Amino acid sequence: MGADAFHVCYGLRWEFDATDKAVVDLLERRSDPRQLAARLHRLDLWWGTTSEDGIGFLLVGKLVGRFGWEGERSAQLDDPKAARLADEVRLRLRAAGFTDEPAWLFQFEPDP
16 A cells, blocks of 8 residues: 655656556666666656656656655755755766756655
């Protein structure tokens, strides 16, 4: 049994068709090229489904927290630590070949 979760991440986010078996299979096998690049450059990643039918998400960067009944309840991130985290993640994303500009991401993930 699972529970709803709310993810906070600094990095990049992509959506995908969660009904596409080939895409889901790559993610499940940890073989998606974005996953491979993230792991190689010590970036966090998380994927799951959104509250919209058939839409999935992939987060790559630094997962600051996974909140909910089965996750964290609270956290704190001061300005200096947030700035260092953003600088470090931006450099790692560039080194991994990602060119999009990172941002603070807030992702709800419902329990299926």
